[in-house]
Amino acid sequence: MRRLTESFYVRDVLEVAPELVGKILVRRFDDGREECYVITETEAYRGEEDLACHASKGRTPRTEIMYHRGGYVYVYLIYGMYWMLNVVTGHDGHPQAVLIRGLEGVSGPGKITRRLQIDKSFYGEDLLYSNRLWICEPESIGSIEIEAYPRIGVDYAGDYWKNLPWRFVKK
DNA sequence: TCGACGATTGCC
DNA sequence: GCAATCGTCGAG
Numbered sequence: 701m702r703r704l705t706e707s708f709y710v711r712d713v714l715e716v717a718p719e720l721v722g723k724i725l726v727r728r729f730d731d732g733r734e735e736c737y738v739i740t741e742t743e744a745y746r747g748e749e750d751l752a753c754h755a756s757k758g759r760t761p762r763t764e765i766m767y768h769r770g771g772y773v774y775v776y777l778i779y780g781m782y783w784m785l786n787v788v789t790g791h792d793g794h795p796q797a798v799l800i801r802g803l804e805g806v807s808g809p810g811k812i813t814r815r816l817q818i819d820k821s822f823y824g825e826d827l828l829y830s831n832r833l834w835i836c837e838p839e840s841i842g843s844i845e846i847e848a849y850p851r852i853g854v855d856y857a858g859d860y861w862k863n864l865p866w867r868f869v870k871k
Numbered sequence: 872t873c874g875a876c877g878a879t880t881g882c883c
Numbered sequence: 884g885c886a887a888t889c890g891t892c893g894a895g
Contacts, residue, residue: 743878752878754891762891780888782879799878810879820890853878 701726701736701836706828709770713789713796716770717744718868720787720798722844724836727816735816738838741802743851744866745786747795752857755795765824766795773825773833775818782810783819787827787835801852801867845871 701724709716720742728734745753754776755763765774766788774786774797790796801809813819818833827834848865855862 745878754878757892760892776878777888777890778877779879780877780890784878786878801878808879851878856877 701839704827704835704837706769706771709787709789709827710791711770711789713744713746713798714866716787716789717742717798717866718846718848720800720835721846721868721870722838724838725800725803725816726834726836727818728832729817730832736836737803737806737816738870739800739802739835740804740870741800742868743799743801744868745797745799746866750857751861752851752854753795753797759795763795766797767793770796771826771828773822773827773830775813775820775823775825777820778810783813784809785813785816785818785822802869847871 720739723739725737725739748755750756755766759767765772768788769792770789772788774788775783778784785800786797788797803812806812806815825833847869849867850863851867
């Protein structure tokens with residue numbers, strides 16, 4: 701399978717997030733074993749003006765990676781027990797990321813990182829060159845149907861930002 | 872330094 | 884309905 705390259709990730713998150721649905725997430729473990737999963741659900745977080753995006757609080761040690769060019773991994777801990785897997789998108793200086801919410805056979809962002817053994821050590825991982833995590837174009841080039849819904853768990857962001865249809869689900 | 876809170880999950 | 888559990892960030 702062909703690995704996605706820089707030009708795929710260095711675009712606006714609203715282009716990348718829906719296109720990641722249907723792509724193949726590959727995890728290579730220390731013992732050399734590889735597991736592939738079809739991405740089924742994503743969410744877009746876009747810039748400092750997006751009150752649901754962590755970057756809305758500005759540049760901090762945690763959000764730093766989101767300010768880099770697309771293709772890096774942003775991982776953070778939520779509720780003290782779940783790691784969230786995100787893909788940085790866009791150009792340098794424009795904080796954006798896509799939360800990977802679902803894989804085929806794995807429903808829920810916390811379950812994804814538990815299944816794939818992804819933790820803080822993946823913060824800043826480069827999907828373009830990593831030998832333990834990357835994303836590929838699927839072999840079959842069939843068209844994929846996608847539906848858009850509001851993002852989950854962001855009520856704190858206020859009516860406008862919480863209602864935007866920035867969650868993308870494979871039909 | 873301290874305390875409130877969270878892009879979730881699973882059990883009561 | 885709600886507890887688990889801890890890094891992050893803003894307040895003091």
